[in-house]
Amino acid sequence: xxxxxxxxxxxxxxxxxxxxxxxxxxxxxxxxxxxxxxxxxxxxxxxxxxxxxxxxxxxxxxxxxxxxxxxxxxxxxxxxxxxxxxxxxxxxxxxxxxxxxxxxxxxxxxxxxxxxxxxxxxxxxxxxxxxxxxxxxxxxxxxxxxxxxxxxxxxxxxxxxxxxxxxxxxxxxxxxxxxxxxxxxxxxxxxxxxxxxxxxxxxxxxxxxxxxxxxxxxxxxxxxxxxx
Amino acid sequence: xxxxxxxxxxxxxxxxxxxxxxxxxxxxxxxxxxxxxxxxxxxxxxxxxxxxxxxxxxxxxxxxxxxxxxxxxxxxxxxxxxxxxxxxxxxxxxxxxxxxxxxxxxxxxxxxxxxxxxxxxxxxxxxxxxxxxxxxxxxxxxxxxxxxxxxxxxxxxxxxxxxxxxxxxxxxxxxxxxxxxxxxxxxxxxxxxxxxxxxxxxxxxxxxxxxxxxxxxxxxxxxxxxxx
Amino acid sequence: xxxxxxxxxxxxxxxxxxxxxxxxxxxxxxxxxxxxxxxxxxxxxxxxxxxxxxxxxxxxxxxxxxxxxxxxxxxxxxxxxxxxxxxxxxxxxxxxxxxxxxxxxxxxxxxxxxxxxxxxxxxxxxxxxxxxxxxxxxxxxxxxxxxxxxxxxxxxxxxxxxxxxxxxxxxxxxxxxxxxxxxxxxxxxxxxxxxxxxxxxxxxxxxxxxxxxxxxxxxxxxxxxxxxxxxxxxx
Amino acid sequence: xxxxxxxxxxxxxxxxxxxxxxxxxxxxxxxxxxxxxxxxxxxxxxxxxxxxxxxxxxxxxxxxxxxxxxxxxxxxxxxxxxxxxxxxxxxxxxxxxxxxxxxxxxxxxxxxxxxxxxxxxxxxxxxxxxxxxxxxxxxxxxxxxxxxxxxxxxxxxxxxxxxxxxxxxxxxxxxxxxxxxxxxxxxxxxxxxxxxxxxxxxxxxxxxxxxxxxxxxxxxxxxxxxxxxxxxxxx
Numbered sequence: 001x002x003x004x005x006x007x008x009x010x011x012x013x014x015x016x017x018x019x020x021x022x023x024x025x026x027x028x029x030x031x032x033x034x035x036x037x038x039x040x041x042x043x044x045x046x047x048x049x050x051x052x053x054x055x056x057x058x059x060x061x062x063x064x065x066x067x068x069x070x071x072x073x074x075x076x077x078x079x080x081x082x083x084x085x086x087x088x089x090x091x092x093x094x095x096x097x098x099x100x101x102x103x104x105x106x107x108x109x110x111x112x113x114x115x116x117x118x119x120x121x122x123x124x125x126x127x128x129x130x131x132x133x134x135x136x137x138x139x140x141x142x143x144x145x146x147x148x149x150x151x152x153x154x155x156x157x158x159x160x161x162x163x164x165x166x167x168x169x170x171x172x173x174x175x176x177x178x179x180x181x182x183x184x185x186x187x188x189x190x191x192x193x194x195x196x197x198x199x200x201x202x203x204x205x206x207x208x209x210x211x212x213x214x215x216x217x218x219x220x221x222x223x224x225x226x227x228x
Numbered sequence: 229x230x231x232x233x234x235x236x237x238x239x240x241x242x243x244x245x246x247x248x249x250x251x252x253x254x255x256x257x258x259x260x261x262x263x264x265x266x267x268x269x270x271x272x273x274x275x276x277x278x279x280x281x282x283x284x285x286x287x288x289x290x291x292x293x294x295x296x297x298x299x300x301x302x303x304x305x306x307x308x309x310x311x312x313x314x315x316x317x318x319x320x321x322x323x324x325x326x327x328x329x330x331x332x333x334x335x336x337x338x339x340x341x342x343x344x345x346x347x348x349x350x351x352x353x354x355x356x357x358x359x360x361x362x363x364x365x366x367x368x369x370x371x372x373x374x375x376x377x378x379x380x381x382x383x384x385x386x387x388x389x390x391x392x393x394x395x396x397x398x399x400x401x402x403x404x405x406x407x408x409x410x411x412x413x414x415x416x417x418x419x420x421x422x423x424x425x426x427x428x429x430x431x432x433x434x435x436x437x438x439x440x441x442x443x444x445x446x447x448x449x450x451x452x453x454x455x456x
Numbered sequence: 457x458x459x460x461x462x463x464x465x466x467x468x469x470x471x472x473x474x475x476x477x478x479x480x481x482x483x484x485x486x487x488x489x490x491x492x493x494x495x496x497x498x499x500x501x502x503x504x505x506x507x508x509x510x511x512x513x514x515x516x517x518x519x520x521x522x523x524x525x526x527x528x529x530x531x532x533x534x535x536x537x538x539x540x541x542x543x544x545x546x547x548x549x550x551x552x553x554x555x556x557x558x559x560x561x562x563x564x565x566x567x568x569x570x571x572x573x574x575x576x577x578x579x580x581x582x583x584x585x586x587x588x589x590x591x592x593x594x595x596x597x598x599x600x601x602x603x604x605x606x607x608x609x610x611x612x613x614x615x616x617x618x619x620x621x622x623x624x625x626x627x628x629x630x631x632x633x634x635x636x637x638x639x640x641x642x643x644x645x646x647x648x649x650x651x652x653x654x655x656x657x658x659x660x661x662x663x664x665x666x667x668x669x670x671x672x673x674x675x676x677x678x679x680x681x682x683x684x685x686x687x688x689x690x691x
Numbered sequence: 692x693x694x695x696x697x698x699x700x701x702x703x704x705x706x707x708x709x710x711x712x713x714x715x716x717x718x719x720x721x722x723x724x725x726x727x728x729x730x731x732x733x734x735x736x737x738x739x740x741x742x743x744x745x746x747x748x749x750x751x752x753x754x755x756x757x758x759x760x761x762x763x764x765x766x767x768x769x770x771x772x773x774x775x776x777x778x779x780x781x782x783x784x785x786x787x788x789x790x791x792x793x794x795x796x797x798x799x800x801x802x803x804x805x806x807x808x809x810x811x812x813x814x815x816x817x818x819x820x821x822x823x824x825x826x827x828x829x830x831x832x833x834x835x836x837x838x839x840x841x842x843x844x845x846x847x848x849x850x851x852x853x854x855x856x857x858x859x860x861x862x863x864x865x866x867x868x869x870x871x872x873x874x875x876x877x878x879x880x881x882x883x884x885x886x887x888x889x890x891x892x893x894x895x896x897x898x899x900x901x902x903x904x905x906x907x908x909x910x911x912x913x914x915x916x917x918x919x920x921x922x923x924x925x926x
Contacts, residue, residue, distance in 0.1 A: 026457045028666050048457045050620070050666070054793060055717040055866050058664045059620070059653075071719055071916040072864040078718040078771070078916075086620040086653025088661035089862055091869045091897075092717070092743075093570075093801040096794030097638060100571030100812065103666050119817075130778055131790050133820065134768040138794030141813035142571060172817035254692045256901050276692045278855070278901070282558060283482040283631050286899045287855070287888075299484055299681040300629040306483040306536070306681075314855040314888025316896035317627055319634045319662075320482070320508075321566040321805075324559030325873060328577065328806030331901050347582075358543055359555050361585065362533040366559030369578035370806060400582035563807070572798070573829035575810040594808035594838070603829070624894070659859070660895055 005153065005209060008200040009181040013228040015149045017042040019108055019179045022147070023049050030054070030099065030139055032109035032122075033077035036149055039108050042228075052104060054135040056095045059087035076135060099135065099142035107143035109136060111150045111178075113165040116212040118175045118187045120148065121167035133170075140171030152180035152209055159211035161185065161192060182206055184223055191215045196223035233381065233437060236428040237409035241456040243377045245270040247336055247407045250375070251277050258282070258327065258367055260337035260350075261305035264377055267336050270456075280332060282363040284323045287315035304363060327363070327370035335371035337364060339378045339406075341393040344440040346403045346415045348376065349395035361398075368399030380408035380437055387439035389413065389420060410434055412451055419443045424451035459621045460650055461670040464494035467644045471495060471609050476504040478565065478605075478636035479517060480612035483509055483536065484680030486629035488613035488646045489516045491672070493690050495611065496520055502527040506565070506607060508558065508632060510534030510542035513684035519691070521545060528552035530605070532561050538684065557585060560602055562635060567604035569638025569667070574603050610640030613677065614663065617647035618654070621668030622661045630662065637667040644670040648677060693854045695885055696905040699729035702879045706730060706844050711739040713800065713840075713871035714752060715847035718744055718771065719915030721864035723848035723881045724751045726907070728925050730846065731755055737762040741800070741842060743793065743867060745769030745777035748919035754926070756780060763787035765840070767796050773919065792820060795837055797870060802839035804873025804902070809838050845875030848912065849898065852882035853889070856903030857896045865897065872902040879905040883912060 010018070012035055020042035023029055030052045031037050040062075043049055052058050053075040060081040064070075069080035098104060113121040120140055123133045140146050150160055161178060178185045183206055184196035194214045197206050199222045207214050238246070240263055248270035251257055258280045259265050268290075271277055280286050281303040288309040292298075297308035326332060341349040348368055351361045368374050378388055389406060406413045411434055412424035422442045425434050427450045435442050461467045468491060471477060477495075481487030496519055505526050510533075511518025520526055522541040529551060534542055545551040556564065557579045567575055576599035580586040590601040612633040614623035623645055625633060637643045645663075650673045696702045703726060706712060712730075716722030731754055740761050745768075746753025755761055757776040764786060769777055780786040791799065792814045802810055811834035815821040825836040847868040849858040858880055860868060872878045880898075885908045 050457075052666070053863075055720070055863050057863050058666055059658075070862070071914045072721070072862040074718065074720050074863055078720075083658060084653070086618055086622060086656075086665065087658040088622050088664040089658050089860075089865055090661075090664055091865050092793070092797035092867050093870050094664075096797050097566075097570035098664070098666055100794055100798075100814065101569045101638060102571060103569075103638075130769050130774070130781060131788075132768045132770040133790055133792050135793040137792040137818060137820065138814045141816070142794075169818045278692075280901070281628075283485070283628050285628050286901055287893075298627070299679045300486070300627040302483065302485050302628055306485075311893060312888070314853055314857060314891075314900065315893040316857055316899040317625075317630055317893050318896075318899055319630050320558070320562035320632045321635050322899075324562050325801075325805035326899070326901055328559055328563075328579065329804045329873060330806060331804075331873075358534050358539070358546060359553075360533045360535040361555055361557050363558040365557040365583060365585065366579045369581070370559075397583045563805070567810075570798070572810050572812060573832075573834055574827070575802075575807050577807060592809070597808075599808055627894070659862070 008198055010225060011228065012038060014225040015179050015181055017228055018225050019147060019149050020044065023106060027105040028052055028103065030104050030107045030143060035110050036108045037077060052098060054095055056090050056092060057087060059084050096138055099138050102142060102144060104143040106145045106147060107139040108147050108149055109139060111148045111160060112167050113160055113162055114148050114175050114178050115162050115165045116187065116192045117190045118173040119165045120170045120175050121165040123170045124168045126168045136170050140174040145176055146174045147177040147179065148175050149179045152182040159209060162211035182209065193217050194220050196221050198223050236426055238453060239456065240266060242453040243407050243409055245456055246453050247375060247377050248272065251334060255333040256280055256331065258332050258335045258371060263338050264336045265305060280326060282323050284318050284320060285315060287312050324366055327366050330370060330372060332371040334373045334375060335367040336375045336377055337367060339376040339388060340395050341388055341390055342376050342403050342406050343390050343393045344415065344420045345418050346401040347393045348398045348403050349393040351398045352396045354396045364398050368402040373404055374402045375405040375407065376403050377407045380410040387437060390439035410437065421445050422448050424449050426451050458619045459668060459670050460619055461672040464490055464672055467491060467670055467672040468495045468498050470642060471498065471500050473501045475500060475609055476607040478506040478607040478610040478640055480633035480636050481507065482631040483512065486613050486631050486633050487516050487680050488611050489678045489680055490674045491611040491644065491646050492516050492520055496523055496691060501525055504528040506530045506605060508532050509536060510539055512536040512680060513538050514541060514689040515683045516680045526551060530554045530556060532556055532558035555585060562632065564602055564605040565635040565639045568606040569635060572604060574601055576601055605639060607640040608642065610636040610643040612636055612643060612645045614645045614647045616649050616651055616656055617645055617671035618651050618656050620653050621665030621671060622656050623663040623668060624656060624660060625662055634663045637663045642669050643667060644672060646674045646677065647671050648675060649673065694856045694903060694905050695854055696907040699725055699907055702726060702905055702907040703730045703733050705877060706733065706735050708736045710735060710844055711842040713741045713842040713845040713875055715868035715871050716742065717866040718747065721848050721866050721868050722751050722915050723846050724913045724915055725909045726846040726879065726881050727751050727755055731758055731926060736760055739763040741765045741840060743767050744771060745774055747771040747915060748773050749776060749924040750918045751915045761786060765789045765791060767791055767793040790820060797867065799837055799840040800870040800874045803841040804870065807839060809836055811836055840874060842875040843877065845871040845878040847871055847878065847880045849880045849882045851884050851886055851891055852880055852906035853886050853891050855888050856900030856906060857891050858898040858903060859891060859895060860897055869898045872898045877904050878902060879907060881909045881912065882906050883910060884908065
């Protein structure tokens with residue numbers, strides 16, 4: 001099953017592309033460090049979004065060419081960034097006032113696990129090692145819409161969409177949409193509601209790769225993404 | 229008694245002068261609106277103090293000449309001010325962070341009543357009319373040292389230094405020194421401690437004009453101020 | 457993305473009866489007189505207004521109050537050189553008043569903008585303004601619990617704005633304006649000039665555009681203090 | 692009044708054993724590398740350090756930790772490209788760690804500077820980081836109570852400073868620095884240049900001098916990121 005999935009699954013770029021399509025004109029967006037940062041690359045032409053980074057920049061742009069980095073101008077992942085016209089700098093308290101105060105339209109985060117009640121686990125596997133939370137716990141309770149991008153299953157093929165998270169929680173009841181390598185799933189009323197799935201996978205196979213019941217309300221459309 | 233006091237009492241200018249002598253080099257100072265604003269005029273030569281006003285200015289200077297006011301540059305009493313080199317503007321939350329966070333060295337306020345336990349009443353006579361508190365309640369719990377300047381008695385000759393305030397409180401146990409028209413009185417351990425008095429008034433007469441016991445600890449020196 | 461609003465009339469049009477409106481300024485400095493006058497022209501009723509003061513003379517906030525449009529005022533200091541409009545209505549029992557210490561008012565507004573539903577402050581402890589509020593002790597000292605303040609709308613005055621809503625202010629006219637911008641569902645700023653993105657140095661932005669929904673240009677704004685010295689009355 | 696401190700050595704001299712020290716910066720941006728290295732030279736022990744991270748490589752905060760001077764670290768994210776120094780000590784049980792969500796860390800520091808002993812935040816509700824903390828409901832939603840953070844000293848990095856302690860910052864190097872300046876009993880800023888009063892436009896001051904006790908000039912400060920790429924080790 002896992003091998004079969006690996007053939008049809010979307011790449012991370014394709015998952016990021018799909019998530020980017022839902023970002024509205026004029027939206028203020030925070031992208032979690034790592035994989036979610038990729039979403040910015042797929043912002044649709046002609047739709048302007050303004051990107052926020054926790055460490056005090058609004059309106060940043062692309063990665064600078066190597067050798068042209070200014071290490072006072074970085075994002076939350078500590079990667080060098082550039083500014084777009086109309087950017088602003090501010091301190092960390094003001095930055096999280098934006099987050100916690102509900103001023104961001106969307107936060108897109110990675111996940112270890114997402115539960116059908118909207119709980120998210122993405123900061124600690126709970127297995128020892130060094131705990132490190134960063135801004136994730138603030139983001140999940142701040143943005144107007146919290147979405148997750150993730151492979152649908154773990155590297156071992158186990159479901160990441162579950163009835164309940166087993167790893168330490170990042171936030172309770174906070175996620176409303178999950179973009180996976182196989183599907184787009186909303187969380188509504190304590191349930192996973194399937195919105196889009198790859199044409200190449202049957203509902204039953206998708207359900208088998210999911211740790212909680214997938215509800216259907218209205219149409220399920222094909223999840224279609226370009227080659228990237 | 230009241231008439232006799234009126235002959236010897238310090239003027240408001242002289243009370244303000246005396247209070248100004250205790251402001252240390254480099255002190256950050258907030259002066260309450262009205263009478264306390266006068267203290268700034270008597271800052272000793274060569275001793276630099278930096279004045280804070282609640283509405284978001286640090287480092288302001290004298291009143292501008294009439295006709296040269298800029299009404300975007302005012303103090304908490306809504307009077308026009310000027311800037312000294314090294315001034316800064318900030319918003320109201322940052323301004324009261326300075327106040328509440330204990331960053332001011334001294335706040336000098338007016339008073340209706342001061343009690344021997346350090347309670348202050350200076351915002352409402354409690355007799356109806358329009359209540360208006362402004363920043364007084366913040367200042368009394370913020371500055372490292374809260375001093376009061378006041379006539380020693382009311383216009384009717386009644387004591388303003390009392391065992392307990394009878395008017396609505398501004399703050400509890402907050403005042404540590406009172407500069408009056410007759411004396412300088414510290415508040416320590418729930419008592420008024422007399423530090424300085426006019427030579428022209430006897431201890432007994434001063435006590436009679438005071439609504440709570442005046443303690444003596446160590447020397448009582450003459451309260452000497454220049455003609456102003 | 458362009459947050460420019462073409463007219464003052466359009467800027468205040470969404471404000472309906474019963475709305476809670478934060479109005480920037482400390483006395484006349486930073487008071488968005490032109491937006492307030494446009495609001496008077498629009499005429500919504502039963503407003504709750506949050507401002508540090510209660511107006512002065514017969515323009516701006518005082519005029520808004522005089523028109524009977526304000527049901528409740530939340531402020532720290534409803535006295536001024538000429539507070540007659542407010543005073544008369546208040547003494548006649550025709551306007552509700554909530555007095556908040558100035559620093560607590562500022563912090564409650566910031567808390568509203570920052571997603572902090574409640575906080576503790578030493579301010580007002582032991583006074584009648586703390587009546588009915590929870591008290592707690594931290595490190596042996598008593599503190600009063602205060603709640604956030606939010607609003608449906610904020611009308612503020614800034615100096616420069618860009619089309620993305622980034623703002624600067626002019627001297628002490630900054631005061632409550634940046635805080636109110638954060639705490640309202642919809643914030644409109646009147647600015648002396650609108651510049652394109654990049655027209656304000658990112659280091660000098662005081663209110664980042666994320667807090668601002670619209671900017672309307674008022675190239676030569678009136679100062680309440682000067683209007684009152686001229687004896688102006690609005691409308 | 693002149694807050695200039697002549698040398699880095701003098702700037703850190705008051706920091707004794709057991710002190711709580713806030714150190715500005717987010718990763719390498721805004722990290723006061725030269726002040727940290729001066730602190731290493733001074734050598735106080737059993738420090739509690741508050742920073743967003745846990746250092747990177749073998750310079751700056753990582754070097755301070757490597758010298759065994761840090762007993763406890765309060766931070767949000769002790770991972771980095773090369774967190775080996777911290778990781779080894781932590782796994783050996785030789786350094787205490789308090790993990791605080793980043794926004795809560797920033798707000799706790801601001802609260803310390805603003806005289807707010809406690810506040811409520813939605814952040815961490817229902818997670819293990821809220822264990823043992825009071826929870827309260829406001830408007831039907833649960834929040835966690837968090838306490839202020841203060842320090843004996845703050846070591847921060849700014850761009851320009853005047854002799855009264857007014858500061859500006861450079862781009863995203865601002866981050867925690869202005870907050871820490873507020874929350875420490877004694878704040879020292881290393882600045883790229885010291886100017887006389889009036890050398891910074893009052894509109895552009897980010898940290899007003901009231902929050903700053905001393906400024907020390909480091910004309911060409913090192914960047915942690917660049918030092919690490921060069922494989923630098925301190926001392």
